[in-house]
Amino acid sequence: xxxxIVAGARPNFMKIAPIIHAIQKxxxxxxxxxxxxxxxxxxxxxxxxxxxxxxxxxTNLEAGxxxxxxxxxxxxxxxxxxxxxxxxxxxxxxxxxxxxxACAITAKKLNLKVAHVEAGxxxxxxxxxxxxxRLLTDSITDYFFTTSSVANENxxxxxxxxxxxxxxxxxxxxxxxxxxxKFEKPKVWNELNLKEQNYIVMTLHRPGNVDEESKLxxxxxxxxxxxxxxPIVFPVHPRTAKMLEHLGISDERLHxxxxxxxxxxxxxxxxxxxxxxxxxxxxxxxxxxxxxxxTLRDNTERPETITMGTNELLGSDPRAIxxxxxRLFNNQWKxxxxxxxxxxxxxERIVEVLNSLAN
Numbered sequence: 001x002x003x004x005i006v007a008g009a010r011p012n013f014m015k016i017a018p019i020i021h022a023i024q025k026x027x028x029x030x031x032x033x034x035x036x037x038x039x040x041x042x043x044x045x046x047x048x049x050x051x052x053x054x055x056x057x058x059t060n061l062e063a064g065x066x067x068x069x070x071x072x073x074x075x076x077x078x079x080x081x082x083x084x085x086x087x088x089x090x091x092x093x094x095x096x097x098x099x100x101x102a103c104a105i106t107a108k109k110l111n112l113k114v115a116h117v118e119a120g121x122x123x124x125x126x127x128x129x130x131x132x133x134r135l136l137t138d139s140i141t142d143y144f145f146t147t148s149s150v151a152n153e154n155x156x157x158x159x160x161x162x163x164x165x166x167x168x169x170x171x172x173x174x175x176x177x178x179x180x181x182k183f184e185k186p187k188v189w190n191e192l193n194l195k196e197q198n199y200i201v202m203t204l205h206r207p208g209n210v211d212e213e214s215k216l217x218x219x220x221x222x223x224x225x226x227x228x229x230x231p232i233v234f235p236v237h238p239r240t241a242k243m244l245e246h247l248g249i250s251d252e253r254l255h256x257x258x259x260x261x262x263x264x265x266x267x268x269x270x271x272x273x274x275x276x277x278x279x280x281x282x283x284x285x286x287x288x289x290x291x292x293x294x295t296l297r298d299n300t301e302r303p304e305t306i307t308m309g310t311n312e313l314l315g316s317d318p319r320a321i322x323x324x325x326x327r328l329f330n331n332q333w334k335x336x337x338x339x340x341x342x343x344x345x346x347x348e349r350i351v352e353v354l355n356s357l358a359n
Contacts (some may be wrong), residue, residue, distance in 0.1 A: 001358035003031045004088040004107075007039035007057075008075070008099025011172070011281050013048035014262065015094040015117060018174035018347035020054060026351060028358045032086060034073050036099040037062040051182075051263055052175060058086075068098060068129060075102035083110055089290040090115055090357070093137065094171070096301075101133040108140045111346075117171060117350065119144035120151030122302040130280075131301070143357070145350055148304045149340070168349040169341030172281060173288055177344035179263070186264035188257050192231055194271075199231040201268050202276040208316065209278050209296055210240045213247060218318040219296065220249045223276060229253070233268060236258050272329050276321075283311040288342060292333040294324050310336040 003023065003091050007016050016033075023029045035057035049056065059082055063074035075098065083091070083106065091107035093100045094117040104114050119138050138144065144160060146152050147170045155165055188194070202223065204210050209219060223232065236244070236256045244256065260268070266285065269275055274292040275282060280302050286293035287309025298316050305311035310333070314320040327333055341349075 001029055001089045001354065002087065003029060003354065004083070004086070004091045005031050006036065006079075006091065006093045006099055006103045007033070007092040008036035008063075008103075009095075009097040012097065012099070013052060013054060014175040014281075017048075017052040018095075018171050018178065019092070019117070019350055022347040023188045023354070026355065027078050029351070029354055031275045032059075032088065033057045034079065034082060034103075035060045036076070036079070037064045038071065038099045041288050048262055051261060052179065059176050063186060071098050072102045075099055076106045079103050079106045080110070083107065084113065084316070088112065090143075090354075091323070092117065093188060094118055094139070096121070097356045098129070098133060101136050104137045104140055113142045114130075114140060115143040115145065115354075116141040117145045118147055118148045118151075120155040120165070121155050121301040122151075122301045125299045125358055127253065128206075134267045134301070143353070145353070147302075147342075150303055166349070166353050167341065168353070169239065169343065169346035170284060170339075171346045171350070172284060173342040174344050174346050176288060178284055180270070181268070182263055183267035184263040185267055186254065186257075186260055187209060188233060189268075192233065192255055194233070194268075195269045199233055199272055200274050200276060201272045202232055203282060204278050204296070205237060206278045206297070209324075210237075210243060213243070215250060215316075215318075216243060217247050218221040219245075219321075220244070220254075220319040222252060222321040226322045226327075227253070228329060231255060232272060233257060233272075234266075235265065249358050274333075283309065284342075286310055287336055287339065288358070290336060292328055294321070304339050308337050308339045310334060 037060050061078040090113045092115045093104050107114050116137055125131055144165045145168050152165055154168055167168050210216055232254050234256045241256055270289050275286050276294045278296045283293050283305040287305045293311040294311050300313055314324055
């Protein structure tokens with residue numbers, strides 16, 4: 001069976017890497033890797049291919065940039081040509097970025113089968129572009145690979161038949177566990193004289209947090225005020241850095257650094273006192289690594305990181321940060337537990353299913 005694998009943005013690369021490695025061991029399966037170019041700078045793509053041992057893409061659609069609509073249209077036009085020029089039996093998409101939705105739609109319009117890795121997750125928040133991408137992708141998917149029993153229920157509740165749902169686990173955790181011995185101390189470790197369990201890692205990227213000036217100012221004020229004397233390491237997007245500079249937000253403990261590679265960033269997370277984020281994927285990684293995680297959002301599509309992991313949903317009110325920090329520093333943070341099938345073997349289970357479909 002010939003499989004076309006789609007990757008477009010940073011989170012996709014961690015998810016496709018173990019699937020590719022598992023397919024490479026199989027005789028009945030072959031793949032063609034398509035990079036849509038949705039994220040196209042080196043830190044967002046190039047480093048990942050090298051570090052995670054992903055082969056160079058067969059094609060880069062170079063569809064990055066522009067508005068949501070412009071990007072979606074560019075991906076669909078170029079991916080359609082790719083599929084017409086290169087026959088395939090199955091298009092495999094991962095996650096919930098624009099590329100996921102755009103390529104799934106394009107494939108179905110050509111009457112091709114679609115498999116969605118990380119299907120069924122839902123935040124219930126239709127203001128998130130990712131939620132729209134999930135809903136549209138799952139509405140036309142043929143085979144659903146899920147990360148949790150909650151995702152299974154979400155799909156069953158929309159009428160998806162049970163025989164098309166495969167509870168396999170989390171491929172991003174496959175990557176985390178496989179490469180954790182290769183995590184790499186970034187330059188900022190020595191430059192900032194960081195000590196294990198004695199600093200906080202922060203990431204913010206959602207428009208609701210970083211585009212509203214008053215909200216961002218209040219968040220940063222509360223985080224700085226209640227993090228005691230710990231350094232705060234903030235790998236920051238240039239746009240957010242400009243906003244912080246414009247707002248005059250600075251502190252000797254706040255260290256805004258360039259985006260880090262996968263190995264460098266996870267080294268920092270692995271040794272941190274805690275992580276403050278609005279990212280979904282990071283909540284999964286912190287849960288597996290046992291690192292306290294505070295999520296600055298009103299909802300999450302990954303509830304298992306809260307019910308079984310180390311993540312807590314603080315909401316969008318900056319005043320919630322104080323009590324969370326108090327619990328952290330009083331050693332009252334929950335320890336978390338093993339999450340079913342987040343064991344490093346998810347990709348093997350996916351390939352088992354793909355092999356059965358090839359028969």
